[in-house]
Amino acid sequence: MATQISNQFLTLADGNRMPQEGFGLYKITDEKEAVNAIKWAYETGYRLFDTAQMYENEEFVGEGLRQLSAPRESYFVTTKVSEANQGYDQTKQSVVSSLKKLGLDYVDLLLIHWPVHQHFFETWRAFEDLKAEGLVRSIGVSNYGMVHLEYLATKAREMPVLDQLEVHPWLTEKPMLKFNAEHNIITQAWSPLGRGKRLDDPVLLKLAAAHGKTPAQIILRWHLQNGIAIIPKSVHQDRIKANADIFDFELSPAEMQQIDGLNTNHRISKEPEMVYEFGYQYPY
Numbered sequence: 031m032a033t034q035i036s037n038q039f040l041t042l043a044d045g046n047r048m049p050q051e052g053f054g055l056y057k058i059t060d061e062k063e064a065v066n067a068i069k070w071a072y073e074t075g076y077r078l079f080d081t082a083q084m085y086e087n088e089e090f091v092g093e094g095l096r097q098l099s100a101p102r103e104s105y106f107v108t109t110k111v112s113e114a115n116q117g118y119d120q121t122k123q124s125v126v127s128s129l130k131k132l133g134l135d136y137v138d139l140l141l142i143h144w145p146v147h148q149h150f151f152e153t154w155r156a157f158e159d160l161k162a163e164g165l166v167r168s169i170g171v172s173n174y175g176m177v178h179l180e181y182l183a184t185k186a187r188e189m190p191v192l193d194q195l196e197v198h199p200w201l202t203e204k205p206m207l208k209f210n211a212e213h214n215i216i217t218q219a220w221s222p223l224g225r226g227k228r229l230d231d232p233v234l235l236k237l238a239a240a241h242g243k244t245p246a247q248i249i250l251r252w253h254l255q256n257g258i259a260i261i262p263k264s265v266h267q268d269r270i271k272a273n274a275d276i277f278d279f280e281l282s283p284a285e286m287q288q289i290d291g292l293n294t295n296h297r298i299s300k301e302p303e304m305v306y307e308f309g310y311q312y313p314y
């Protein structure tokens with residue numbers, strides 16, 4: 031069968047498999063919008079859904095998943111523990127509450143949303159225990175730089191299998207991608223389209239014309255060829271479909287380099303090392 035969004039997986043360091051491209055659910059806070067987006071995404075072939083306690087939509091996501099009437103093993107769900115819920119007991123309680131909202135017995139992947147120095151190690155210890163207890167299949171982090179990962183390694187019983195980071199053509203994060211790859215940590219790009227703010231870039235427009243694709247598809251293909259995972263978000267059915275239609279063309283090494291050249295280290299979010307204290311991560 032030809033490679034497509036529904037059958038393109040990456041293998042995590044713990045042996046579990048994860049779709050390379052998934053569906054992002056940040057800022058979808060309307061129930062109907064969430065239910066429709068999940069339905070359209072699943073019909074298109076997306077099999078990974080990315081939510082978080084902070085998004086305040088876990089109940090709607092749960093409803094969307096329930097309405098799919100699809101076997102639980104056919105889709106992969108990620109949620110993230112918010113800063114306010116960090117700490118050993120609170121993390122564990124918050125995950126039980128997330129599962130209830132999602133209507134699930136387990137999540138496939140649980141992430142620490144941001145590194146904060148309060149409860150840094152206890153939160154991770156709760157993650158290791160939640161995995162051992164079977165409430166989560168894989169454990170990882172988000173917005174962790176090298177320094178956070180090295181620090182975590184001083185006490186972790188097992189290391190994160192995934193680091194979800196802001197990555198797009200204007201923030202290519204090459205050293206971080208290399209570090210994660212060398213440590214058997216999958217990088218998953220959040221805001222992989224840079225929130226769609228600069229899709230009129232001349233380099234992207236030229237590549238899009240050359241391949242008969244859109245600038246958004248060019249960016250998503252660039253991520254795939256970098257070997258990382260992606261979770262683009264859209265509430266529009268045509269974009270949801272188009273964002274998955276990236277498995278039938280290839281960018282040359284020279285074209286990959288042209289996109290690399292767009293990097294300006296521009297962040298949508300805060301620099302994680304600068305907000306390594308509870309309460310400074312938002313808004314963005």
Ligand SMILES: NC(=O)c1ccc[n+]([C@@H]2O[C@H](COP(=O)([O-])OP(=O)(O)OC[C@H]3O[C@@H](n4cnc5c(N)ncnc54)[C@H](OP(=O)(O)O)[C@@H]3O)[C@@H](O)[C@H]2O)c1
Nearest residue numbers: 054055056172220221222223224225226246262263264265
């Ligand atoms: N771990 C973290 O700290 C963190 C932070 C942010 C996000 N995330 C996760 O990453 C996911 C993706 O990031 P994101 O939602 O911030 O940004 P994104 O996926 O880069 O971009 C989404 C934006 O681009 C628009 N868009 C989507 N497809 C398009 C297309 N083909 N053409 C033109 N515009 C398009 C969407 O608008 P429409 O919806 O109107 O189509 C939306 O405004 C989130 O949903 C969330 O799950 C994680």
